[in-house]
Amino acid sequence: MNFDLDPETAEMRDMVLRFARRELAGPSGGSGDAPAGPGGFDAGDFRRRWLLAGKQGVVGATVPGRYGGSGLDAVAAAAVLEALGEGSPDTGFAFSVAAHLFASLMPIVEFGTEEQKLGWLPALCSGERIAAHCVTEPEAGSDALNLRTRAERRDGHYVLDGEKCFTTNAPVADVFVVQAATAPGGGFFGLSTFVVDAGTPGLSVGPPYRKVGLRGSPTADVRLDGCVVPADRMLGAEGAGASVFTSSMKWERTCLFAAYLGAMRRVLDDTVRHVGEREQFGTPIGGFQAVSHRVVDMTLRLEAARLLLYRAARGLADGSQDEIAPALAKLAVSEAAVQVGLDAVQLRGALGVLDGEAETLLRDALPARIFSGTNEIQKNNVARAMGLTGRRPGRRR
Structure with a gap:
C-alpha cells in the first residue's frame, strides 16, 4: 500500500503546479474585482488561458495520445486537477476544464466510433475548441432519467427540442454533448446522447449566470428548438444515453x-x-x-x-x-x-x-x-x- 504518487506523476503534478501559478492566475471571481462582462465573466481572458492549458496538455489529459490527448489514467488526472486547484486562485477555471474533459470528452472516447473520435477529439484536446455537457433541466436535476428534451428520428437525422439549464461552459462552448429522450418514459434505455456543434440552427445559449461561487466558470441555459442533428452524431447506440451519462459521472465525481x-x-x-x-x-x-x-x-x-x-x-x-x-x-x-x-x-x-x-x-x-x-x-x-x-x-x- 503506497500513498505516494509515482515519481513520473509527481513530476508532472509539479510541472502543472508551476504552470498554473505562472499562467493561470486570472480572475478569481472575487466579489469586489469580478471581470467585466455578462455574469462578471471575461470570455477573452478565459479563451487565452484555455489555449495555454491546451498547449500544456491539460484539457485533453485523459484522452489517448492518438487522438491528441495526454493518455493519463485517473490517478494522474486527479493529480493534474489538484495542481490546477492549488496553483490558480480561479477554481472555476479548473472546474470548467474538468467538465469539458470528464463529462464531454470521455464519453466520446468511451462510446464514440473511430471516425467520431478522430473528427472531434484533436481540436478539443488542443484547446482550440471547448465542450459542454447538456443534461440538467428545470424539471430534471437529480432525476436524470426523466428528461423532457426530446430527440425524434426523421429519416437520416434527429430533431431535438427542449431546454437545458446550469450548463457549464455553455457561453464559450463550440461543441455540446446533449442528453435527450428518444423513448420518453423508457427509463434507463430511453435516453440517447448526441454531439452538436454550437453553430447548428435551433441551438441557442442564454446569458451567463451570476453565481455565488465558481464565477470563473461560465454557465448558462441552452435551448434546442427544432435542432436538426445527423444520425451519425449520436454517441453509442440509440438508448445508450444513460450508460454514457453514468460513465462520465464516474470520472467527474472522482477526478473533478x-x-x-x-x-x-x-x-x-x-x-x-x-x-x-x-x-x-x-x-x-x-x-x-x-x-x-x-x-x-x-x-x-x-x-x-x-x-x-x-x-x-x-x-x-x-x-x-x-x-x-x-x-x-x-x-x-x-x-x-x-x-x-x-x-x-x-x-x-x-x-x-x-x-x-x-x-x-x-x-x-x-x-x-x-x-x-x-x-x-x-x-x-x-x-x-x-x-x-x-x-x-x-x-x-
Whole structure:
C-alpha cells in the first residue's frame, strides 16, 4: 500500500503546479474585482488561458495520445486537477476544464466510433475548441432519467427540442454533448446522447449566470428548438444515453473534485502563515489552543478527503465497477471544502469576509455539494450499493 504518487506523476503534478501559478492566475471571481462582462465573466481572458492549458496538455489529459490527448489514467488526472486547484486562485477555471474533459470528452472516447473520435477529439484536446455537457433541466436535476428534451428520428437525422439549464461552459462552448429522450418514459434505455456543434440552427445559449461561487466558470441555459442533428452524431447506440451519462459521472465525481483538494491546500498553507504572523495580546494567534486546534482540524479534513479521492481514482484506473468509492470521495471532498472555507474565514476574523482566498474558497465550495449529483443522492447511491434500499443486505460472515 503506497500513498505516494509515482515519481513520473509527481513530476508532472509539479510541472502543472508551476504552470498554473505562472499562467493561470486570472480572475478569481472575487466579489469586489469580478471581470467585466455578462455574469462578471471575461470570455477573452478565459479563451487565452484555455489555449495555454491546451498547449500544456491539460484539457485533453485523459484522452489517448492518438487522438491528441495526454493518455493519463485517473490517478494522474486527479493529480493534474489538484495542481490546477492549488496553483490558480480561479477554481472555476479548473472546474470548467474538468467538465469539458470528464463529462464531454470521455464519453466520446468511451462510446464514440473511430471516425467520431478522430473528427472531434484533436481540436478539443488542443484547446482550440471547448465542450459542454447538456443534461440538467428545470424539471430534471437529480432525476436524470426523466428528461423532457426530446430527440425524434426523421429519416437520416434527429430533431431535438427542449431546454437545458446550469450548463457549464455553455457561453464559450463550440461543441455540446446533449442528453435527450428518444423513448420518453423508457427509463434507463430511453435516453440517447448526441454531439452538436454550437453553430447548428435551433441551438441557442442564454446569458451567463451570476453565481455565488465558481464565477470563473461560465454557465448558462441552452435551448434546442427544432435542432436538426445527423444520425451519425449520436454517441453509442440509440438508448445508450444513460450508460454514457453514468460513465462520465464516474470520472467527474472522482477526478473533478481533486481541484478542491488543491484549493484547500493553498488556503490551508496561507492560513498557517496568517496565524503565525497575526498577533493578539502580544503573541501570534497560532499559539492559542482554539486556533491551533482549528488548523489541525482543517488539515485532518483535507488529508482524509485526499486519501478517499485517490483511492477512488486508483479503482477507476484499474477498471473497478465500485459505486461506493467515487460517491464517498465526492462526499468527503465537498463537505471538507465547505468546512475548511468556514474555518479559514473564522481564523481571519473581519479580514475573512473581505475579498480573498478564504471567502473565495467558501463560495466556490458551496456548489460542490450540489453538482455531479447532490450529496444526498450520493448517500442514496452508497446505501443502495450496500443493499440498504429495496432489499436486505446479505449477512456478513
